[in-house]
Amino acid sequence: MSELRYETDRGVVTPAQIEGMFVGWPNPPSPQQLVAVMDGSYRRVWALDGDRVVGYINAISDGVLNAFIPWLEVHPDYQGRGIGAELVRRLVAQLGDTYAVDLCCDPEMLPYYEKLGFIRLAGAGMRNPHAIACGVRSEVPTASPRWCP
Template sequence: MILYHSDVQGLHADALTGFFVGWPQGPTPEQLLAVLRGSYRAVVAVDGDRVVGFVTAVSDGVLTAFLPWLEVLPGHQGQGIGSSLLDRVLGELAHLYSVDLTCDPHLRGFYERHGFTALDAMGRRNPTALG
């Protein structure tokens, strides 16, 4: 049974492995733990003692938020976990004017089903920050 939690302070890095499949180098479990704990909002999906998905939000707390991460372990995809995570974090951000994110083109339909609209965006990446 998947349980959802917004309190991430009790998590441990060893519960955060297996994410970022296909990345040349993803964040370490320790970095991911720091990201979850430092986010304005975070929701995790837990199966037993393992985190199987998470979403994070950064925000000014007044008008805007950005969702940098929505990840579900490959073996748990297609079960509605990503939708549940997104719905939960959007509920926590419902008072804000805008919630933005960037995604790969093949994921646009998923986000459109949750009320997002495609926008032009710019980004800058620093791969060396991953270690």
């Protein structure tokens, strides 16, 4: 492992640098989709070992009071080294005086985030498990999402 570096600019990562991410996802995004998501996010931090992406985190925000962290991932070969905590620290620093920084996670991940200063909140969500794989994007929001065949 070379020295890790952290990048925050758009366009610093290409899909060719991404391999082995989204472990356990039933319908993982493609490397192209990940780059598009990260480059389109309000804030982002990539962790790189040489040219290889080994972790990332992003935030979407209204730019005034609220931000949401949809993705934090560290490559399995790099977990347990503090990279995830450093990604969170760097992203939260970028968010500055934002009033609310929220995220949703699986219940078993709550203790991890609590160690990083997050508190438990109630929440709800809706997921379209096929949207990543088949690119569903409705022009008009509906009460019930359209699932692809």
